[in-house]
Amino acid sequence: MTKGRFLSLEGGEGAGKSTQVRALAAALAERGIDTVVTREPGGSEGAEAIRALLMQGDTxxxxxxxEALLFAAARADHVEKVIxxxxxxGRWVICDRYIDSTRAYQGVAGGIDDAAILMLHGxxxxxxxxxxxxLLTLPADVGAARAAARDGTAADRFARRDPGFHGAVTAAFDAFAVSxxxxxxQIDATMPxxxxxxxxxxALADLLP
Known part of the structure; x- marks a missing residue:
């Protein structure tokens, strides 16, 4: 049996990751590819319990x-139980956020060394x-406006961070993609x-059967 493929979607707030995860899964299903759609933090029973701790409450x-330790614990369960x-x-896994979000949010924007986060991941x-x-790219201010229109007063504790934090996240993702x-x-998320x-x-043509 051929081993499946693992795809992740990354980007700042309001980039449309959740929408595109579902759309990509539907497009692959039309091509006869069996997909699993999942998310981080979350995706497994244990990881979803940790998600509630991470996403709710004051910033x-x-x-x-x-946060880095909680994300690592959630990811460990997610990978073991689901991915x-x-x-x-032989299934394809499409994940809404993965390790690169931890590297961007807790690493670059949060001030934790990338090597430490990758050690936890290892x-x-x-x-x-x-x-x-x-990487779904768009200006941080555009993403923030989209997220605010989407979430209103229900924004999670990461979305409520200040513009400087989100600017650092955007720059981090860009740097990861270049390296x-x-x-x-990189996919322009300002497009329809x-x-x-x-x-x-x-951009998947080389991996498609």
Missing amino acids: TRWSARA RPALDA FGASGLLPDRTF DPERFR ASAVTAAMLD
């Missing part, structure tokens, strides 16, 4: 170090990385949703 509820079994069964998730990561062009593909999906499919 200062956890320090960046505590690896699906890949081993222990908790055996260093599993996606075959392809789509790892084999894994990353259908054009974003089409661009992702084009």
Whole structure:
């Protein structure tokens, strides 16, 4: 049996990741590819319990170090219970955020060394990385406006961070994509949703059966 492929979607607030995860899964299903759609933090029962701790409450509820540890614990369970079994069964996994979000939010924007975050990832998730990561790009202020229109007063504790924090996150993602062009593909998220999906499919041509 051919092992499945692991895809992740990354980007700042309001980039449309959740919408595009579903659209990409539907497009791959039309091509006969069995997909698993999941998210981080979350995706497994244990990880979803940790998600509630991470996403709710005041922005200062956890320090960046505590967040990094919680994300690593959630990811360890997620990979063990959902991602690896699906890949081993030949299914394609599409994940809304993964390790690069931790590297951007808790790492660059939170002030934690990238090597420390990757060390946690190596222990908790055996260093599993996606075959392809789509970075949905748009200006941080545009993303913030989209997120505010979407969430209103229900914004989570990360979305409520200040513009400087989100600017640092955007810059971090851009730097990751430049440093790892084999894994990353940058997709302009200011395009219409259908054009974003089409661009992702084009950028998957080398992996499609």
